[in-house]
Amino acid sequence: MEGFYSVTGYGLSGTMWEEVREPLIVPFMKAMVTMCLAMSIMLFVERVYMGVVIVFVKLMKYKLDKRYKWESIKEDLEMGNSAYPMVLVQIPMYNEKEVYQLSIGAACGLSWPSNRIIIQVLDDSTDPLIKVIKEQ
Structure with missing residues (x-):
């Protein structure tokens, strides 16, 4: 009896599907799962890093206004x-x-x-x- 996920309805016999699945599809899917896991870890590390930076900025009360003091150009009669x-x-x-x-x-x-x-x-x-x- 054919199950819900039978591939024979699509014109492929069970043995042909197994021959294609094992050498091609399974390694590809394993690589994709590994890549998704690596990207998830990178996102987690980025969020932890940004959290540490935000806490550091809040603790140090770092403000850009204190670092840069902009002065407008003043008219100088000698220099014109x-x-x-x-x-x-x-x-x-x-x-x-x-x-x-x-x-x-x-x-x-x-x-x-x-x-x-x-x-x-x-x-x-x-x-x-x-x-x-x-x-x-």
């Missing part, structure tokens, strides 16, 4: 604008006529000394309409 670093703003574009003027206008509107900023428009557009916009 040279106190500001040189800044390069690159705007890459390719056939983007909708944002062409908007992005260039935003870059030009930055509050930075004009002799300390360089704005480069990197345009590889092939659309002839954009070439007309660039010339304006």
Whole structure:
């Protein structure tokens, strides 16, 4: 009598299924179980590690605010604008006529000394309409 999990209904005889199952499927399934066990152990170790780090941070009351003190650049009459670093703003574009003027206008509107900023428009557009916009 054929059971619920009979493979003969699928066109395979019992001996053919056993010949395929033993050398191919069983080792593959064993490897998959081993891999799942290893990944479960890695997840457990990661959670334990993160728990230790969180406890350490809470105990030491470690705050980034105490480590870094940001000061804004102050105007210096002797140095003038040279106190500001040189800044390069690159705007890459390719056939983007909708944002062409908007992005260039935003870059030009930055509050930075004009002799300390360089704005480069990197345009590889092939659309002839954009070439007309660039010339304006």
